[in-house]
Amino acid sequence: MPRTVEIAPEHPREHAAIGALHCAAFNDTYEAAVVIGLRAGGFAIASLVSRVDGRVAGHVMFSRMTVLVDGRDVKAAALAPLAVDENWRQMGLGGKLVTAGLAMCREAGMHCVVVLGDPTYYRRFGFSLQAIAHLRTPYGPGKLMGLELVPGALAGQAGEVRYPAPFGRAQS
Numbered sequence: 001m002p003r004t005v006e007i008a009p010e011h012p013r014e015h016a017a018i019g020a021l022h023c024a025a026f027n028d029t030y031e032a033a034v035v036i037g038l039r040a041g042g043f044a045i046a047s048l049v050s051r052v053d054g055r056v057a058g059h060v061m062f063s064r065m066t067v068l069v070d071g072r073d074v075k076a077a078a079l080a081p082l083a084v085d086e087n088w089r090q091m092g093l094g095g096k097l098v099t100a101g102l103a104m105c106r107e108a109g110m111h112c113v114v115v116l117g118d119p120t121y122y123r124r125f126g127f128s129l130q131a132i133a134h135l136r137t138p139y140g141p142g143k144l145m146g147l148e149l150v151p152g153a154l155a156g157q158a159g160e161v162r163y164p165a166p167f168g169r170a171q172s
């Protein structure tokens, strides 16, 4: 039977399912707690679900973060966390969530996006390690990737990336 797939902003009634999804995908409660903290703190720019036949099958959060380059405060979003239910992977849902979230970040006036993750996965969306290699980050060098939504947004000599408080252990 054909299935209906949609990408849409999360609905409050889906909060529990989103938490359960992240706990299962990461085998940890950290990511679910980060999502709750970002929502509660008003940091969210986009919190999107993928639904298969109306049920949550994936979720991504984009939230406000601080990126300073040569003293410039660059409007920046953190992409985290991203998870797709293991029964629905390899079907493009993760890609659709990221692409839709990036579009919302652009509409929200963000100039760049930062992600911690496997470079092989995130390169396809245009993220690169090089884009933020000149910035100090809480994860140390070579871990975070950056994507300019506005060309030249991350250009400069030095600076830093700071995650908001709900990320807890990722704060600098």
Ligand SMILES: CC(C)(COP(=O)(O)OP(=O)(O)OC[C@H]1O[C@@H](n2cnc3c(N)ncnc32)[C@H](O)[C@@H]1OP(=O)(O)O)[C@@H](O)C(=O)NCCC(=O)NCCS
Pocket (backbone or CB within 6 Å): 025, 026, 082, 083, 084, 085, 088, 089, 090, 091, 092, 093, 094, 095, 096, 116, 117, 118, 120, 121
């Ligand atoms: C990563 C994740 C969100 C991808 O979701 P998905 O819906 O399967 O992704 P898509 O169908 O859009 O893309 C699948 C592609 O991603 C690749 N991929 C999936 N997980 C990957 C990973 N951890 N590292 C590198 N590549 C990965 C697949 O090999 C596939 O590549 P291909 O297109 O070259 O065949 C999903 O595997 C997941 O929830 N993993 C557990 C949580 C996690 O690691 N989240 C990301 C944190 S940075």
